[in-house]
Amino acid sequence: MTYRHTEVGPDGPVVTVHRTEATAADAQGVTFAESVDGGPPQPAAHRWTELRDHASFPIAGTTWVDEPVTVPLGTFAARRYTVHDGAQTTDFWFAPELPGPPVKLEARAGDAVVFAMELLERAP
Numbered sequence: 001m002t003y004r005h006t007e008v009g010p011d012g013p014v015v016t017v018h019r020t021e022a023t024a025a026d027a028q029g030v031t032f033a034e035s036v037d038g039g040p041p042q043p044a045a046h047r048w049t050e051l052r053d054h055a056s057f058p059i060a061g062t063t064w065v066d067e068p069v070t071v072p073l074g075t076f077a078a079r080r081y082t083v084h085d086g087a088q089t090t091d092f093w094f095a096p097e098l099p100g101p102p103v104k105l106e107a108r109a110g111d112a113v114v115f116a117m118e119l120l121e122r123a124p
Contacts, residue, residue, distance in 0.1 A: 003101060004121035006072070008113070015120065057083045069093040071103050071118040078103065088114070098122060 003018045017037050024031040029048050033041035061084040069078040076095035083090045093104040103119040 002123045005117050008116040072120045
């Protein structure tokens with residue numbers, strides 16, 4: 001699967017292309033060949049529990065609401081998770097019709113956006 005995102009960090013906006021292909025899987029986990037911006041694929045092994053935990057948030061500091069989200073790829077029904085972690089608040093918008101990474105992410109420290117990401121393209 002290829003995901004093309006626009007990412008905004010301290011140095012301004014950049015477009016990144018993440019290519020992920022599952023190359024092996026068993027009862028314990030999966031191995032992906034992952035490349036960024038056309039670089040050579042690098043193997044990355046992940047346990048299923050690690051992938052599950054990567055997408056979980058602490059219940060005490062998290063709220064969620066169903067709402068549509070508009071990104072360059074289009075408008076989608078989504079669930080927005082707002083995670084409060086000390087001085088930082090991060091919103092993640094996940095679109096059920098597009099399983100995988102969030103279609104939009106915005107991290108703020110106070111009123112300042114410190115990182116943002118939006119999905120531009122998704123292809124097999």
